[in-house]
Amino acid sequence: MDCGQICRSVARFPGRSAHAVGVRALVGWLSLMNRFARYQIRQPRGPVVSLTTHGDRVFTVHLAIESIGRGELRPSRVILWLDDAATFSNLPVGLRRLQKRGLEVRLCKNYGPHTKYYPYVAAENLAAEPLVTADDDILYPSYWLKKLVEAYREFPETVNCYRARVVTVKGRQVMPYYGWTMCTNTESSFRYLATGVSGVIYAPHFLMDIKAAGEAFEDCCPEADDLWLHVQALRSGLKIRQIGKQAIHFPIIPGTQKSALYVGNFRGCDGNDRQIKATYTLEDFNVLLKDSANPHRSAVGSAMTVGDGGKNANGAGGEARRDLASVRSSIYAAQVAPDFSITGGGLDGR
Secondary structure, three states: OOHHHHHHHHHHOHHHHHHHHHHHHHHHHHHHHHHHOOOOOOOOOOOEEEEEOOHHHHHOHHHHHHHHHOOOOOOOEEEEEEOOHHHHHOOOHHHHHHHOOOEEEEEOOOOHHHHHOHHHHHHOOOOOOOEEEOOOOEOOOOOHHHHHHHHHHHOOOEEEEOOEEEOOEEOOEEOOHHHOOEOOOOOEEOOEEEOHHHOEEEOHHHHHHHHHHOOOHHHHOOOOHHHHHHHHHHHHOOEEEEOOOOOEEOOEOOOOOOOOOHHHHOOOOOHHHHHHHHHOOHHHHHHHHHOOOOOOOOOOOOOEOOOOOOOOOOHHHHHHOOOOOOOOOOOOOOOOOOOOOEEOOOOOOO
């Protein structure tokens, strides 16, 4: 490709070029904050934010945490879970700086993608704060946590998220995951599946249900935390709600996608479909069939039959805890940097 072809290609995609420049600028800003900022990234009475990282991302995850810590609302705790003892004992300088400003770094068992939430659920007192999960390769805008908490206050009996897929059902069968379209409204439905990449907030009583279900995900969906949390929501009687009409995928930290989980679970592979069959029971499927909130009725591909996996149905326990009061979090103004977001299908199909 010669210079002229390159220029013409760039001209066809000015939005992409501007987005890339914006992301680089935000990375530079967050890097400066990590080096020179002295303010705490947490504040009392906020929700808990939990995430994990692995491999080379341990050298860039501080950027994701900095983007959270500069928010209009800051969390009461930020916990980074590591499953590698060598990394834990020799943290990169970016994480050591954040520890001085309130970051907690914990060593735990490797639960795969479930590591972002399960060690916290298994070990902590779950009676007070909601939990917000985040990814280690995403740059979150300053409004991110504030809007999640506002949605939680208004709809405490739902799982609120920035990004959801519609579980497509045809007849008495669930269609393959690849055909699950993105959500385009703010209604609540059992047929919506929250995707954790852009952030999800979970109520304390639901965390108790997840804890009660234990580590059964290791047998049925070890690489699909979104599916496991969705089926637990079904069994707890909690619908899922996207907080905006468009599914949002926030910018990805450049250079972090060499080992992305979605490559095996989504594009051209049946990783999610195999785990769906192993996790959802006939009872779970009946909940999906009975839900009338299904604006997306188109089906893609050939259907698959729901299996008998995920035996830990704990709906009764969830129902008994439905009367817990929602948590009220204070709003704290933070330093502002440019925010960027992408709507629709996103960058990687998650």
